[in-house]
Amino acid sequence: MFSLGTAAIVFALIFPVELPDKTFIATLVLATRYRPLLVWIGVTAAFAVQTLVAVTLGGLLAQLPKQPVQALAGAMFLVGAFLLLRGAGQVDEQEAAVEEEFAAKVRGPATGLRAVGASFLVLFLAEWGDLSQLLTASLTARYQDPVSVGVGAFIALxxxxALGAALGRQLLRRMxxxxxxxxxxxxxxxxxxxxxxxxIRG
Structure with a gap:
């Protein structure tokens, strides 16, 4: 059964994790080569597949005994906090490096389905095993609600x-x-x- 509250919690976690991440920068770079709407369609299709995989993995973890699953989820949240804090000081330098990396991967202009397919492929290959996927799997195991977690994570991504495709450069200047x-x-x-x-209470 879908829970709006759970989906909102997941959105609130995944959104700030992904906003300064490769997702945003890659979409920004792609939108400078292809039509932004086509980029967004391809990128969100890649995210749909990756979210489904993460939620499925979290659902499998949820079948394990409750205490080990909770301990694993808590550890993943701690790892996420550590990685985000550790990288905060160098985030501007990392942004420039990531932008250069994705600019090298994008080949020539493309239109229509070719632009959608290129955008899908770039994000699909780049984002496996990143922090948002690990958190999505952990949240699925924690809440045992794959539908709500999947919806919240996908909407955040x-x-x-969408922000990267439509307003990427302007947002980078302001935030x-x-x-x-x-x-x-x-x-x-x-x-x-x-x-x-x-x-501890359990």
Whole structure:
């Protein structure tokens, strides 16, 4: 059964994690070569597949005994917080490097389905095993609600990619990526604490 509250929690976690990440930068670069709408369609299709895989993995983890699953989920939230905090100070330099990396992967102009397919392929190959996927799997195991978690994660990813395609360069000039990354770390840390408390009480 779908839970709007769970989907909103997942969105609130995944969105700040992905906003300064490769997802945003890759979409921005692709949108400079192809029509932004075609880029967004291809990118969100890739995210749909990746979210489905992450939710499926989390659903399998949820079949294990509850305490080990909670401990694993809490550990993943702590790892997420650590990675986000560690990278916050160098996020601007990382942004430039990632942009250069994806610019080298994009080949020539393309239109129609070729642009959609190229955008799908770039994101599909680049984003396996990244933090948002690991968090999506952990959240699925924690809440045991794959539909709500999957919807929340997918909408967050689709929103980030839409911002990257439509307003990427303008947003990069106006927002502080380090602050967004630290916000994501705080959310991860809060979830880790909540999960630990539930584990101790259980």
């Amino acid at each position: 689709a929103t980030v990619s 502080r990526l380090a602050t967004i990354r630290r916000t994501g770390a705080v959310v991860c840390l809060a979830l880790a604490v909540i999960t630990l408390v539930e584990l």
